[in-house]
Amino acid sequence: RSAMIACQIGQCAKTFHDICSYESHYHSAHSNRCASCSKVLPTSRLLEIHVLENHDSMFPLLAEKQNMYQCLVATCSHLFPNPENRKEHLIKVHRYPASFRFERSRKKCANLPGKTCNVSTGFFFFPGEVKRIKV
Numbered sequence: 001r002s003a004m005i006a007c008q009i010g011q012c013a014k015t016f017h018d019i020c021s022y023e024s025h026y027h028s029a030h031s032n033r034c035a036s037c038s039k040v041l042p043t044s045r046l047l048e049i050h051v052l053e054n055h056d057s058m059f060p061l062l063a064e065k066q067n068m069y070q071c072l073v074a075t076c077s078h079l080f081p082n083p084e085n086r087k088e089h090l091i092k093v094h095r096y097p098a099s100f101r102f103e104r105s106r107k108k109c110a111n112l113p114g115k116t117c118n119v120s121t122g123f124f125f126f127p128g129e130v131k132r133i134k135v
Contacts, residue, residue, distance in 0.1 A: 033047075034054075034055070035051075052068075052070075063082075071089060071090065
């Protein structure tokens with residue numbers, strides 16, 4: 001028998017038969033994790049956008065005065081005054097499906113008892129694929 005590999009991050013303690021399984025688990029469960037609400041995002045850029053839009057107390061104030069909502073596509077530098085304009089751009093320019101669930105819902109933050117934060121639906125679209133991530 002081969003030795004099991006145990007994940008020792010936090011209280012995870014999941015075990016794996018091989019390094020490939022462990023690495024897959026690590027990338028999907030532990031990398032690009034929001035320190036405020038524990039949400040895992042598929043890329044570091046989307047994590048930065050998430051933190052800025054959902055946990056930065058200055059963001060709403062700045063968004064009232066200037067375009068702050070970044071395009072979700074890494075190679076695009078467009079900024080928008082609101083999520084609706086960003087959605088329209090993503091559909092028209094980057095060919096996101098019109099059925100893509102862009103809306104945000106209010107949920108309790110896992111690490112902030114009694115407080116709420118905006119979290120996305122857990123879907124991120126990249127040209128050619130739709131990925132579901134755990135919210």
